[in-house]
Structures are given as structure tokens and as C-alpha cells.
Amino acid sequence: MIKTALTRWFDLTTPVIGAPMAGVAGGALARAVSRAGGLGMIGVGGSHSAEFVTEQCAVPAAELLPFGVGLMAWVLPERPDLLEATIAAQPGLVSVSFGDPGPYVGPLHDAGIAVAAQVNTTADVHRAVDAGVDVLVAQGTEAGGHTGHRATLPLLQEVLTLTDRPVIAAGGIATGRGMAAALVAGAAGVWIGTPLLSCTEGLNAPALRERVRAASGEETVLTRAFDVAEGAAWPERWPGRALVNDFSREWHGREDELRETPDARQRVVEGRRAGDPANAPVYAGESVGLVTSERSATDVVRELDAGAEKALRAVPRLLG
Numbered sequence: 356m357i358k359t360a361l362t363r364w365f366d367l368t369t370p371v372i373g374a375p376m377a378g379v380a381g382g383a384l385a386r387a388v389s390r391a392g393g394l395g396m397i398g399v400g401g402s403h404s405a406e407f408v409t410e411q412c413a414v415p416a417a418e419l420l421p422f423g424v425g426l427m428a429w430v431l432p433e434r435p436d437l438l439e440a441t442i443a444a445q446p447g448l449v450s451v452s453f454g455d456p457g458p459y460v461g462p463l464h465d466a467g468i469a470v471a472a473q474v475n476t477t478a479d480v481h482r483a484v485d486a487g488v489d490v491l492v493a494q495g496t497e498a499g500g501h502t503g504h505r506a507t508l509p510l511l512q513e514v515l516t517l518t519d520r521p522v523i524a525a526g527g528i529a530t531g532r533g534m535a536a537a538l539v540a541g542a543a544g545v546w547i548g549t550p551l552l553s554c555t556e557g558l559n560a561p562a563l564r565e566r567v568r569a570a571s572g573e574e575t576v577l578t579r580a581f582d583v584a585e586g587a588a589w590p591e592r593w594p595g596r597a598l599v600n601d602f603s604r605e606w607h608g609r610e611d612e613l614r615e616t617p618d619a620r621q622r623v624v625e626g627r628r629a630g631d632p633a634n635a636p637v638y639a640g641e642s643v644g645l646v647t648s649e650r651s652a653t654d655v656v657r658e659l660d661a662g663a664e665k666a667l668r669a670v671p672r673l674l675g
Contacts, residue, residue: 357664360521361394361490361544364469365421365447368392369660370538372523373652374548375399375425375450376500376638382414382422383556384652389420391656394448396423401430401588405440412444421447423471428454429590442466450492453501453593457486473525475503475510475593480517491518492546495526496577499549499640501593502526504577508540515541529642531662538663539670549640550659554652560630563637564649566598572644574599580606581636583613584623598637602626 359370371393373380377400385395397411408424415422424441428451431438438459441449445468451459452473463470464487471490472483483491493514495507503510507526514522524537525546534545551557552567577596580603582589589595597603602622606613613619626634639646 357538357660357667359538359543361523364521365394367394367421369656369663370544371534371656371659372396372423372448372544372546373551373656374498374500374525374546375423376548376551377403377425377427379552379557379559380425380548381556381558382411384551384554384558385411385422386415386418386420387554387556387652388551388656389415389422390418391653392660393656394421394423395652396425396448396450397446398425399437399441400427401434403437405436408437408440409444412441412446416444423448423450425450425452426459428452428456428459429588431459438462442468448490451488452492453590455486456483456488460487471523474514475505477513477517480514484518484520488520490521490523490543492523492525493542494546495524496596497527497641498525499552499575499596499643500638501589501595502577503593507537511537511540511542527640527642529645529659531659531664532666533642534659534663535666535670538667545659547656547659549642550646550655551652552639552643553646553649554655555649556652562630563632563635566632566637567639567643567646568649570598570639570643570646572641575639575641575643576603576607578603578607579610580608580613581623583610584620585627586620595636595638596640598632598639598643600635600637601633 373388375398377398388395521543
């Protein structure tokens, strides 16, 4: 069994956290990750209701499994009900990312809930540490979904020099070897999203899961085109890494023009509603080429853990 500060803190049997991907990671996916000994998380976006939070959290809680919730800092000022519902559900961990976590650390700590924050720059690290965040997630640009511009390994190494709090590696990790590499580099665990995109427990449509399985690692683009099309208020510093599709080929890099083209924007809105991968955003990271089958997240996490343990046991041979 792999033991780290993360597994000891949250009583896990593997240092794996399922990324809180809004629109994909609901209660069933969180439950499946936690059944494998990791920490499953539920993704909450601005379009979700407080009732959604309550209902989804009840799924892993019904089996007394550890779970977490991911909130977006830029959403919370207008949606305090999401924070209230999250606190009421009593998850073990809440991540507050993509903005200043400071206003939310106190209320979460008062409720006995640990706080994580994804960081993409050293400035993010200092802000999170000053706010009292317990766990930092070094999220590299290889990650799917909204992310920064620095690569995972350089960012992880720098974050580790800036704090003695547990640091989790995120972005591009999809195999046991990759997980072992992050742990050897000093991470207390890994935060995985892309490997879970084709899992049977996900909230994403079957056609989108099929598109994920067909994609190669060269087929992603870091773009703001989908956010602009949907009128999403995502801060500009966090574009989204998604699979290349017909819409992104036409509009990536033309975001200013896109704002004034309602017909094009409507393609994304309708594509998301219909689950059409040609126009809807399918957020996925650069490890997507390793996702080739549809199976339970429990099996994905167990295989990741077994592969990491095997790779770690082989490390002493490198020392002769």
C-alpha cells in the first residue's frame, strides 16, 4: 500500500483524487473513485443548483465513503447557496479554485472541512498559503478543462519549494508509471480527470465518452472559444483544454469576432444540449490518448494504484 500525507489525512488506501469535473463528476463517479480507496470529488459549476449539490453528495455519503466537492471561486460571490449546500453536506475536502479562496477558507474550516486549491502560478501558491489552504494542487497545462499555461513537472517542483503543506500533482497523469513519477518528485498524491472521462459512472453523454476514446493526445487545444460562445464568465487567465472539433478549428483565435457572431455561438449551445462532439466542448487533457475503454472508475483507480506500486518497487534498482 502506498502511504503519503494525503492517505493518512483522509484515511485513503491510495493517494488518488478524482478531479471535480463539472458536468462529468457527480455523486456516482465520486463514489466509484472512493470505493477504490481514493477520494472521489463532485464538480459544481455556476449552472448547478444547491439541490444538485445536496443530491450528489448524498450518493457517496450513503455508503459512508470519503468524498469531496469542487467549487469555483469566481462563481461563489453570486452563488453563496452553493457554498452553504456544500458545507451542509459535510464533505471531507472542498477545493476552491480559479480565483481567491481566501473568503471561503474560514467558513469551511469552521465546519471542520479541509480546503484545497488548484494553483497554476507561484502567485497562486502564495495567495493560497496566505489564505490558510490545507492542500495545494499543482495543476499543469497538460490537464483537461480550465487550466493555466505552465507544465506540470516544473510547476510541481517549484510549488514544493514554496510550501510544506501537501501538494497534489495534476495534469497529464494517466498511468501507474506517471503516478509513481509524481510521487517520487515529491507530490503527496495525484489528481486525475482525463482518465475518468470514459467511465460508466460519469454524467457526460455516451457520444462524448466515445469521442474521448477515439482521440489521440495530439488532438487537444487550449482555447477560450467555447467560453466565449457560451457567454461563460470564466476569467481570461484560465482557458480550457478541450478536444479539437469542427467549432474550435473554425473559431479558436478568433474570439473577438466570435462575440459578434450569434449564429456561431448558438452552435456550441445547441451542441452541448444535444451532446454533439463536433460543436460541444469536450474538455480533456493531453493524456487522452491513453483512454481507450469504457469501464468503472473503480477499476481505473485500482489499476492506477497497482501500476504505481509496481513502478515504485522497481525504483531501488536504479540505484544499483
